[in-house]
Amino acid sequence: MSEKAMVLCSGGVDSTTCLALAIEKHGKENVCALSIYYGQKHVKEIQAAKAVLEYYGIEGTSLDLTPVFAYSDCSLLSHSTEDIPEESYAEQLAQRGGKPVTTYVPFRNGLFLSAAASVALSKNCSVIYYGAHHDDAAGNAYPDCSEEFVNAMNHSIVLGSGGDVRIEAPFVRWNKAQIVAEGLRLQVPYQLTWSCYEGGDKPCRKCGTCLDRIRAFEANGVTDPAMK
Secondary structure, three states, X not given: OOOOEEEEXXXXXXXXXXXXXXXXXXXXXXXXXXXXXXXXXXXXHHHXXXXXXXXXXXXXXXXXXXXXXXXXXXXXXXXXXXXXXOOOHHHXXXXXXXXXXXXXXXXXXHHHHHHHHHHHHHOOOOEEEOOOOHHHHHHXXXXXXXXXXXXXXXXXXXXXXXOOOEEEOOOXXXXXXXXXXXXXXXXXXXXXXXXXXXXXXXXXXXXXXXXXXXXXXXXXXXXXXXXX
């Protein structure tokens, strides 16, 4: 009997590729998804997550953790007075002396993984798929995407669940171009995904995550269907 898997699904490139990988490994009938709203400036990514789950026919659960971030001025949050930077992560890090970028939501992924562990236990899932990758961790842009962080959280979740739940982060040593290559192999519906930090009708093509995404598809010699 195959084990059940839960995928943290944000509606972006990384988590959607993670979802496709989990389906390939465990079978669609053994995969469910968790999407989390945290008070971001727009709901485009949540809408994208719903579209992706409908495409695959996967059960989705959602949580609203907005109150936890009420005291943060992170530029991704709806109540923030900060503008979202229109430059690469490398440029932002250079200006900030190596401190996390302003789009880093305080310990967000630690909270997401902890919440996912609780839901996974309740749904009899033994593995949580998490789409963190090396590009986001590089230079301390998002410290809660690093391999060290993933390993520490996995250790805590395994201990705290009595060994019943663990984290799988298949892309933690990969860059985004490698993830896109894997997604193309898996025929991921990237046209349904959303990465842009802005909530416009089309991606802004200027924020850090848009620039990262554009480069990843270009490295694979294909046009990003969501950027057309």
